[in-house]
Amino acid sequence: MTDLDSELVDRATQLADDHLFPSALGVDASGTIPSAQLDLVRDAGFYGLFAPVEFGGLGASPATQWAVHELLSGGCLTTSFVWAQHAGASKAAIETTGPMRQRWADALATGESRGGVAFAHLNRPGTPTLRAEPKDSGWEFSGSAPFVTGWGHIDVVLTAARHKGSVVWAMLDARDCETISSRRLTLAAIDSAVTVELSFDQHPVTEASVTSVEDFTQWTDRYRKGLRANGSNPLGVAARAAKLLGPSPLDAQLAEARKRINAASVEELPIARALLGDLCVRATSALVANVGGSALFVEQQAQRLARESLFLLVQGQTPEIKEHHMRLLTERATLGE
Secondary structure, three states: OOOOOHHHHHHHHHHHHHHHHHHHHHHHHHOOOOHHHHHHHHHOOHHHOOOOHHHOOOOOOHHHHHHHHHHHHHHOHHHHHHHHOHHHHHHHHHHOOOHHHHHHHHHHHHOOOOEEEEOHHHHOOOOOOEEEEEEOOEEEEEEEEEEEEOOOOOOEEEEEEEEOOEEEEEEEEOOOEOOEEEEEOOOOOOHHHOEEEEEEEEEEEEHHHEEEEEEHHHHHHHHHHOHHHHOHHHHHHHHHHHHHHOOOOHHHHHHHHHHHHHHOOOOOHHHHHHHHHHHHHHHHHHHHHHHOHHHHOOOOHHHHHHHHHHHHHHOOOOHHHHHHHHHHHHHOOOOOO
8 A cells, every 4th residue: 555654554553553542441341431431532533534734634645544544443433433424524524515514524524523324224124214394494304213422522413314216415413403313322342422313303404405316325335335334343353462472374364365465356345344333343352352351341452342343243234245244253154266
């Protein structure tokens, strides 16, 4: 990867090793991520990682984005996961030609404001859980968005609602109101990231808040192409577990898995992503086994990483990835060889 920015990678390594990892257990146990954690990421400039220089961002290449993301996830997945949601909102504000660009693009690129996303429900089969209906003044959103992370720490949430064969994308204020209510979800891992289910009761969405309306098949194609990005989460957690374990065959497996997903075509990404999930579970399980019974103590990093590896089996999962996961976990097959 010749377009890797070594200065940004070094900066992320220092942030992860010197600040995020030492505080990760405390963050995990706190119930809600301290704002100071997110401030560290902002002060390092990484809220601008996904934004062009002309908007105040870092203009980082995809390879640099993946590497920084992996390092931050290996430092503290809770912090990294809240931060990573910002990318979707930031990119949407920059790419739209409507009023949301002026309202949010610069603020999100510099980290002055923080963004989140509400679109995990688009991956669910069956009847859409969040629907958009056209109105004279714009749209009306009704239904639910079941997984929205960083609630209470984000200023705006990029929200997707289905209308027939299309997806309506809008940037909404990230707060409870008369027509939007949040219900906190209790998770076995990264619970301090504060993930909620949002309920929309005929919530009015002005045309000015809409960033785009796209065909659902276009979105599914775009999502599949973006699977590499969330592969940085299991890579980071697995790499941290391997580092704590010490030299082992996992080191070479990590290097190979990273190389494979970086070079994967769109068709190969689901397999590469599933292999990362499997490797992450094996790496964290090896750490637990090596540490022994004390690995189950809440003050041990091993149990935190193991719980996070299970979370990452289902985070960002598509039907294709799930199928490959089930083969790996039940048949111990080697995929794509």
